Amino acid sequence: MTRFWLSLLTLTLLAVGAPGARAQEADTTAMDWSAVPEYRIVPGDVLELNFGPRPEAPGQDAIRRQRVRPDGRISVFPIGDVVAAGRTPAELQATLLALLAADLRQPRVTVEVAEVAGNQVHVLGRVKKPDSYAVGPFFTLAQAIARAGGFEDDAARNSVLVFRRDGARTVRVARVALDRSLKKGSLAADLPLSRFDIVYVPRSTIGNVDVFVRQFFGETQPLLSSALVGWQLFNLDRVYVTTPITP
Incomplete structure (x- = not known):
């Protein structure tokens, strides 16, 4: 088909x-x-979020794995849904730190792509x-x-x-x-x-x-x-911009 x-x-x-x-x-x-x-994250990627040491388990980090949903989002406590698709791991990490700062004094999180889609x-x-x-x-x-x-x-x-x-x-x-x-x-x-x-x-x-x-x-x-895989939910009918791709 x-x-x-x-x-x-x-x-x-x-x-x-x-x-x-x-x-x-x-x-x-x-x-x-x-x-x-x-690299930019896309739906279907599996992300590993490391929130740092677990207070109840010394020597162990609080690690969560999240698969990016078809709508490009992941769920992160206590923030809720966050758009991951389209961002680099570093960009998503910075976004999560900024959002977590509203609830935590010293937020900590690192983002890695554990599996690609x-x-x-x-x-x-x-x-x-x-x-x-x-x-x-x-x-x-x-x-x-x-x-x-x-x-x-x-x-x-x-x-x-x-x-x-x-x-x-x-x-x-x-x-x-x-x-x-x-x-x-x-x-x-x-x-x-x-x-x-x-x-x-x-x-x-x-x-x-x-x-x-x-x-x-x-x-x-x-x-x-x-x-075409990867072009689902593409809203070019709303906003259109062209910029060159450089080698």
């Missing part, structure tokens, strides 16, 4: 375009690891096998294209779009001249992908990215919410 929706989404969005050369698997050992985006990227458009793919960490754009069977002959290989969620109501967008960069032997355009990123290969060069993105999500948002 997922493959059906992805194929339908691809057919809905195709424009007219030009051919280029196939992307090759990238050597991830050559990446600048400092450029890899900091899984890692998928969605590759759509003019590739041979558009689909959602389970991938490991530090997966790159060129690897995603290769996993999807490579470019179709009519793909706009220097106008590849990467969509990334940035919270519940914001999408960040990058337009990448991938083929041109790889032909020069440069990995500068081979973006490290984040979990649930959408890679879209159009048939023609996208002139106005802002207009295209509004059409992309405006026309297909219900389809995205139901078909």
Whole structure:
């Protein structure tokens, strides 16, 4: 069923375009690891919250494990529900400390991701096998294209779009001249992908990215919410912002 929706989404969005050369698997050992985006929590992750030593059990810490619910929240006593999804562990830790300070004199908590919910990227458009793919960490754009069977002959290989969620109501967008960069032997355009990123290969060069993105999500948002893992509860219809994704 997922493959059906992805194929339908691809057919809905195709424009007219030009051919280029196939992307090759990238050597991830050559990446600048400092450029890899900091991990952000998503629904399904299991978090370990350490509240420090337990008064009734010397030498033991008060540790709680919480799975992030589909609505992106966890329940923390005595605060109640707190939004975890979209935040880095450090950001969530700072938020919890600030909230706990209202009830405790010296609040203490550390946040670690004990289990990740899984890692998928969605590759759509003019590739041979558009689909959602389970991938490991530090997966790159060129690897995603290769996993999807490579470019179709009519793909706009220097106008590849990467969509990334940035919270519940914001999408960040990058337009990448991938083929041109790889032909020069440069990995500068081979973006490290984040979990649930959408890679879209159009048939023609996208002139106005802002207009295209509004059409992309405006026309297909219900389809995205139901078909693509990681894009559920995405409210682009309420607030829309585009900012570049930098390598």
